[in-house]
Amino acid sequence: MTLSTLLSPCSVGPHTLTHRVVLAPMTRTRADAATLAPTEQTVLYYAQRASLGGLLISEATHISPEATPSWTIYQNVRDDGGHVPGIWTDTQVARWRAVCDAVHDKGAVISCQLLHAGRVAQPGIGLHPIVVGTNAPLPPVSSSATALCADTEAGDYNWDQAAVLPRALTSEDIVRLIDDYRHAARNACRAGFDFVELHAAHGYLIEQFLCDGINQRTDRYGGSVLNRCRLLFDVVAALVDECGAKRVGVRLSPTGVDPATGRYYQTYFGATTSDPEAIYDCAVAGLNDFPLAYLMLTEPRVGALSVAPEVDPSNRQPLRNGRFRSLFKGCLIGAGGFIPKTAEQAIADGYYDLIAFGRWFLANPDLPDRLRDGSPLNVYDRATFYGCGAAGYIDYPDRHHTRLPSRYAVIDQAQVGVSLRVVD
Numbered sequence: 001m002t003l004s005t006l007l008s009p010c011s012v013g014p015h016t017l018t019h020r021v022v023l024a025p026m027t028r029t030r031a032d033a034a035t036l037a038p039t040e041q042t043v044l045y046y047a048q049r050a051s052l053g054g055l056l057i058s059e060a061t062h063i064s065p066e067a068t069p070s071w072t073i074y075q076n077v078r079d080d081g082g083h084v085p086g087i088w089t090d091t092q093v094a095r096w097r098a099v100c101d102a103v104h105d106k107g108a109v110i111s112c113q114l115l116h117a118g119r120v121a122q123p124g125i126g127l128h129p130i131v132v133g134t135n136a137p138l139p140p141v142s143s144s145a146t147a148l149c150a151d152t153e154a155g156d157y158n159w160d161q162a163a164v165l166p167r168a169l170t171s172e173d174i175v176r177l178i179d180d181y182r183h184a185a186r187n188a189c190r191a192g193f194d195f196v197e198l199h200a201a202h203g204y205l206i207e208q209f210l211c212d213g214i215n216q217r218t219d220r221y222g223g224s225v226l227n228r229c230r231l232l233f234d235v236v237a238a239l240v241d242e243c244g245a246k247r248v249g250v251r252l253s254p255t256g257v258d259p260a261t262g263r264y265y266q267t268y269f270g271a272t273t274s275d276p277e278a279i280y281d282c283a284v285a286g287l288n289d290f291p292l293a294y295l296m297l298t299e300p301r302v303g304a305l306s307v308a309p310e311v312d313p314s315n316r317q318p319l320r321n322g323r324f325r326s327l328f329k330g331c332l333i334g335a336g337g338f339i340p341k342t343a344e345q346a347i348a349d350g351y352y353d354l355i356a357f358g359r360w361f362l363a364n365p366d367l368p369d370r371l372r373d374g375s376p377l378n379v380y381d382r383a384t385f386y387g388c389g390a391a392g393y394i395d396y397p398d399r400h401h402t403r404l405p406s407r408y409a410v411i412d413q414a415q416v417g418v419s420l421r422v423v424d
């Protein structure tokens with residue numbers, strides 16, 4: 001299997017990458033409990049995955065207390081004391097700077113994924129010591145007071161709490177919200193991030209405005225397709241203003257209806273809309289008006305991330321975001337269910353410019369090198385995706401140590417997505 005296209009150079013904003021293998025944003029819930037800032041382990045985690053001329057995207061990083069679904073959302077994380085990082089305090093900025101420095105030292109660039117979770121959040125953050133007494137607005141908020149049904153809509157996130165009815169953001173709140181995004185973007189630039197990425201996917205706040213299953217507003221942020229895209233465009237405009245041209249990326253997760261079954265594919269946290277084609281076409285086409293560094297699209301084929309790699313059917317499903325290639329004029333990153341072979345094909349066929357790998361990059365810190373020399377891959381351990389300290393975080397061996405005793409199985413690249421034939 002040759003991966004020459006995947007491993008060829010590509011420009012993103014002002015940077016020339018030496019390959020097209022991107023670290024997908026992945027929440028790892030290992031931030032420091034007291035400060036909600038990255039730790040020494042976080043620095044090592046990103047440094048391990050940095051390669052000369054590579055692009056990393058950070059885990060979702062919260063722009064404000066109101067944006068924060070941690071730290072009580074995931075049952076397993078709560079028990080382990082894991083946390084999601086923020087980027088609204090000076091301490092958080094300082095710790096992110098250590099991450100950026102370590103990544104730059106290895107010749108890579110890094111984007112900070114900015115998240116506001118909207119109604120996928122719990123007011124518990126108000127009890128956190130760094131929030132108590134600050135009068136910070138608290139979650140949950142959304143486009144409308146539309147409740148998330150935790151039983152049916154929280155997916156495989158172990159979200160075991162009753163959802164709290166969100167408060168609909170007022171027009172004054174939206175002005176302040178955009179300022180919160182600005183503040184976070186300014187902090188990301190201070191920390192040394194090369195890009196910021198607006199998380200506008202996966203059922204979080206921006207998508208809660210896009211989708212009319214949630215957004216029932218009657219003002220200029222609700223109703224028509226253009227109105228529902230307005231918050232997305234307003235926030236992108238603010239980020240570009242803060243960070244400059246070609247330093248902002250956006251992530252979207254277009255949904256749709258499967259003609260074979262009539263059912264939605266890819267909905268997160270109950271974010272459904274009656275007009276999936278119209279809303280995502282409008283969003284993607286409208287993003288051409290901004291000097292973006294990139295647009296990342298999630299392929300709607302990754303169901304339960306808990307599925308074990310040997311039976312994961314996602315990589316055998318077709319790509320569904322093809323129509324956006326002609327709609328979007330800039331650099332397009334694809335994510336979701338890619339294995340080396342299909343990533344190469346997707347770039348060679350012109351679907352995408354770069355491919356973001358999630359689970360395989362999580363488990364293979366030197367993934368680009370392994371793809372280059374054909375080394376077998378460590379198999380990811382689902383049980384340690386979230387909040388288990390060093391295990392499953394910084395203990396995946398690089399390819400020179402793969403054959404030393406390790407708790408991780410390895411698999412031949414050609415067997416990925418075919419079977420879990422473990423290499424002896």
Ligand SMILES: Cc1cc2nc3c(=O)[nH]c(=O)nc-3n(C[C@H](O)[C@H](O)[C@H](O)COP(=O)(O)O)c2cc1C
Pocket residue numbers: 024025026027028059060113199201202251298302305335336337338356357358359360385386
């Ligand atoms: C542990 C884990 C955490 C994730 N957290 C985020 C996140 O913070 N932000 C985001 O946009 N996507 C997140 N994702 C989705 C990934 O970016 C990616 O789309 C997904 O893993 C599918 O790609 P893959 O098949 O290469 O793993 C996460 C995925 C995993 C496995």
